[in-house]
Amino acid sequence: MGQPDASARLIDVELDETIGRSTPDVEHERAVAIFDLIEENSFRPVGDSGTGPYRLRLSLAEARLVFAVARENGDPVATHILSLTPFRRVVKDYFLICESYYEAIRSSTPSQIEAIDMGRRGLHNEGSQTLMDRLTGKIDVDFDTARRLFTLVCVLHWKG
Template sequence: MAEGDDPHHATRRLAAVTLDAASIGHASRDIEHERAIAIYDLVEQNSFCPIGDPEPGPYLLAIALADNRLVLEITREDGAPVVTHHLSLSPLRKVVKDYFLVCESYYAAIRTLTPSKIEAIDMGRRGLHNEGSEVLRERLQDKIDVDFGTARRLFTLVCALHWKG
C-alpha cells in the first residue's frame, strides 16, 4: 500500500531514528555519510507500528547492539517509552557477512570489471539485501508491523552498525 493510500500513514511511522554511538564506534567520514543517508531514507519513507500499541505514533527509534543482540528502543515523540525489543543477531549474522563480502566485491568490480559483470555482482548484492530484509521482517512479525521497504531500510541500518571506518 502506498503512503497516499494509507489513512494511518501519519501515525504508523517513524519520525526519527538514531544509532547508538557506543554501538557503532568511530568511522570514516564516508561511512558516517552512508549511515546518515540510510537514516534519512528510512525516516522519509516507512511504515512502522509496534504491535499492540494502543496509542498512535509517530515513533522515535533508537537502534543499538548490546550483548550480541539488536536492541530496538521505541518511544513516542515526547520521549515516553513504548517498548524495547532485544533480538538475537544470530539469524542475521550469515546474511550480513555474505552481504559485506558481496559489497566488497562490488566496490572492487566497479574499478576494473565490465558493466555486465558489475551488474551481475550488484544483482547478488540486492538479492542478499532482500534476504536480510525478509529475515529481519520475520524476526519482527510479532513485535512491529513493517512493510518490506521499511524492513529493507532497517536492514541497511543493521548493517550500518557493523560498518567499520
C-alpha cells in the same frame, strides 16, 4: 485501498553510545541510512493502543540489537531485543559481495557488474526478509522499511 496511516511511521532514529563512532565514511553511510529510513517508512509496534509517529533508539547489548520505541513526545512504547546471530552470515556475505561490486565497477564489463549487483540485491532482500521475520509479532513494518532497517543494521557492522 485507503491512504497509509500517517501515524504508523518513524520520525526519528537515534544510535546510542553503545553503537560507537567510526570513520567519517561509515558515519556518512549511517546518516544516509537514517535519512532514507525517516524519509519513507511504515512502522507500528504490535499491540500499541496509542498512536504514532514514533521515535526509535537503537543500541547494542552483547550480541543483540535493542529497539527502544517511543512516542513523538518521548513516552516509552516498547523495547524489543533481537539477536544479531541470524544476520551474521547474510551481513558477512553482503559485505563480501559489496567489495566485489566496488572492485568490479573499476575493472569489469557492464554485464559482470550487473550480475554482481543482482546478487548483492538478492542478499540485501534476504537480510531484509530475515529482519521482517524477526520483527513479526513485535513491530509491523513493510518490506521497503525492512530494507532500510537492514541497510542500517549493515552499516552498524561496517568498519570502514
